[in-house]
Amino acid sequence: MVVAHVEQSTSAPKNRRGMSKKKARTAGTTPSQQVNGDEEMASEVIPPSNSNHTAEDDDLMIDANPTSALEESSVPSFQALPASAARSTLKSETRRIAIPPHRMTPIKKDWINIFSPLTEILGLQVRMNVQRRCVEIRTSKATKEIGALQKGADFVKAYALGFDDAIALLRMDDLYLDSFEIKDVKTLHGDHLSRAIGRIAGQEGKTKFTIENASRTRIVLADTKIHIMGSFQNIKIARDAIVSLILGSPPGKVYAGLRTVSSRMKQRAL
The missing domain is CATH 3.30.1370.10 (K Homology domain, type 1)
Incomplete structure (x- = not known):
């Protein structure tokens, strides 16, 4: 005598319609057809690891020569527009x-x-x-x-x-213009302002010409306004010398600084 133990599932089927359709399909098939169908489903669900299909897919996904696709595509080349x-x-x-x-x-x-x-x-x-x-x-x-x-x-x-x-x-x-006033550096009035202008110009314009030759710039002294024309670095050298004169430095000290700067400029030019 054979006793069959039937286990009752506690959870109800999630999709009753799908199960009924599956039963209807399997009811009209023979046992041999049902076995073949089960084997096909198993083969679809669990593909073999060493199948030729995946190897072919890998060959298609990975190209050994990635530049071949670029060479085959015809890219139009346009000439540069004239000015x-x-x-x-x-x-x-x-x-x-x-x-x-x-x-x-x-x-x-x-x-x-x-x-x-x-x-x-x-x-x-x-x-x-x-x-x-x-x-x-x-x-x-x-x-x-x-x-x-x-x-x-x-x-x-x-x-x-x-x-x-x-x-x-x-x-x-590479030439530019730079303008500033004496009051931008230091507020001077009366004789102090006149002496500052005199220190910048020098006797018969000697100091101004020395600054121009040492810094390779051109300077225009128009009353309290000073205009400098030259390259960016040369304008900075001339402006620093003029600012030193406005603040009260003696011309001899400014000349010594200009000699040092001019010698460095000659060495860089070489």
């Missing part, structure tokens, strides 16, 4: 440079020397507005460089400040 195309999209810009009243007469006398480099070298359009006491410049189709307008403005401003060799701003790229 004229970039200029055509930009609008004309205008700059207005104010001229001090005491510099209007010298600019009128040397007007030919001012507008000729601006039009020939930079390709700008220039005109003088006498009523407003300013010089107006703007770009045109003949303008070649993007920074031509800024160069032209610096040139006119330098000429208005009193630099006779301001044409160097158009021919060299």
Whole structure:
């Protein structure tokens, strides 16, 4: 006599419809078909570890030569746009440079020397507005460089400040203008201010010329305002020397410092 132990599951089936459909399918099949079906399900659920299908997939996923895909794809190559195309999209810009009243007469006398480099070298359009006491410049189709307008403005401003060799701003790229007043360094009044200006200029301009030659800059001393034209490092050297003179350092001490700086500049140039 065989006794079958039946274990009752405490949890109810989650999907009764799926189980009923499965029973209906298995009811109409023979035992041999049911066994074959179970084997197919087992083979689908648990694939063999050393199957050829996974090896082929790995071969497809990992390419031994990754550059082959790039070589096969045809990438279009375009030529660089000319400078004229970039200029055509930009609008004309205008700059207005104010001229001090005491510099209007010298600019009128040397007007030919001012507008000729601006039009020939930079390709700008220039005109003088006498009523407003300013010089107006703007770009045109003949303008070649993007920074031509800024160069032209610096040139006119330098000429208005009193630099006779301001044409160097158009021919060299690393020249700048720097301006400051004596009161920015130290507040002086009366005779103290006059003595500070005298120390900067020197006897017959000797001190100013020495600073210019040692630092390779150009200096314009206009009352209490000081304007320097040169490269960034040279402007710093000249400004430090002038600040020392304003604070009361004797010219001999400033000369000694300039000699040291000039010798270092010569060594760097070599």
